Amino acid sequence: MSGCRLVHTAAAIDSPGGILVPTMGALHDGHASLVRQAATLRDDDVAAGRPRRAVIVSVFVNRTQFNDPADFARYPKTLEADLLICQAAGADCVYAPDQEDVYPPGQVVAVPPLPAAATDPALEDALRPGHFAGVCQVVHRLFELVQPSAAIFGEKDWQQLTVLAAMTLQQNLPIVIIPGHTIREPDGLAMSSRNRFLLPLERATAPVVFKALAAAGTQATVAGAEAKMHALLTAAGLTVQYAVVRDASSLLAIQTGQPARALIACKLGSIRLIDNAPWPLMP
Numbered sequence: 001m002s003g004c005r006l007v008h009t010a011a012a013i014d015s016p017g018g019i020l021v022p023t024m025g026a027l028h029d030g031h032a033s034l035v036r037q038a039a040t041l042r043d044d045d046v047a048a049g050r051p052r053r054a055v056i057v058s059v060f061v062n063r064t065q066f067n068d069p070a071d072f073a074r075y076p077k078t079l080e081a082d083l084l085i086c087q088a089a090g091a092d093c094v095y096a097p098d099q100e101d102v103y104p105p106g107q108v109v110a111v112p113p114l115p116a117a118a119t120d121p122a123l124e125d126a127l128r129p130g131h132f133a134g135v136c137q138v139v140h141r142l143f144e145l146v147q148p149s150a151a152i153f154g155e156k157d158w159q160q161l162t163v164l165a166a167m168t169l170q171q172n173l174p175i176v177i178i179p180g181h182t183i184r185e186p187d188g189l190a191m192s193s194r195n196r197f198l199l200p201l202e203r204a205t206a207p208v209v210f211k212a213l214a215a216a217g218t219q220a221t222v223a224g225a226e227a228k229m230h231a232l233l234t235a236a237g238l239t240v241q242y243a244v245v246r247d248a249s250s251l252l253a254i255q256t257g258q259p260a261r262a263l264i265a266c267k268l269g270s271i272r273l274i275d276n277a278p279w280p281l282m283p
């Protein structure tokens, strides 16, 4: 694999389809928790006498999923620090391909047909046109290059997780999609590579997003929950892009008896924050 930086040489060789953790780098403890989760799966397999699967972390900032060129240009790149985090979290291999490895000049890298979750909810799909086409394109391509048996994606990007699970099913790929819990700062702010761009006052305000999700979780109705989120976010000076309660898998209107999710996207200064939580929240 060109671009593969081996952390534990022997372990990554001759293993069956590995457990892939796709990232764009600038790793934080949220990413590390996904790698630890993959390492636990690997170690459980070994303890149960099943073949050892390598834990592979991909680090690739994918231009095609950025709808804002300035956001792509300033995306943080910290590969040497990322390697240390991956090693400490139990990765066998870090795959950091070049642009040409993923998108070879002269070769068309197909965008798979987009599942409904990528086009119909009018959430990230509406706010970031072309984003999920880029995400599906790069993940499908990484699956082709790495040939994993499983891949872990964070619940932090809930719509992305549902889109990729649906794409994998739709394409009939032999890959298990595994969700990973959102890791938060002690004050509730979901960890994100972009948090480093928050100004001190913005950083102090940002936990209101998690507080709004928690407050929504105790409301008895969808309308009450959505109104509560809007009120708290607006009062704190954030610009709300959406603050909704939706069916957890279709991301359309909730269905009686089906799991639901509260989802927020908002802007704090120039920084976009997204987060989500189950709805209602269990006491």
Ligand code: AMP
Residues within 6 Å of the ligand: 022, 023, 024, 025, 029, 030, 031, 033, 034, 152, 153, 154, 155, 156, 157, 180, 181, 182, 183, 184, 190, 191, 192, 193
């Ligand atoms: P990114 O590098 O932002 O593309 O994220 C790579 C993976 O890490 C995605 O599956 C994200 O959903 C996941 N992720 C990002 N932030 C967190 C977090 N705070 N906790 C857990 N997973 C996360």
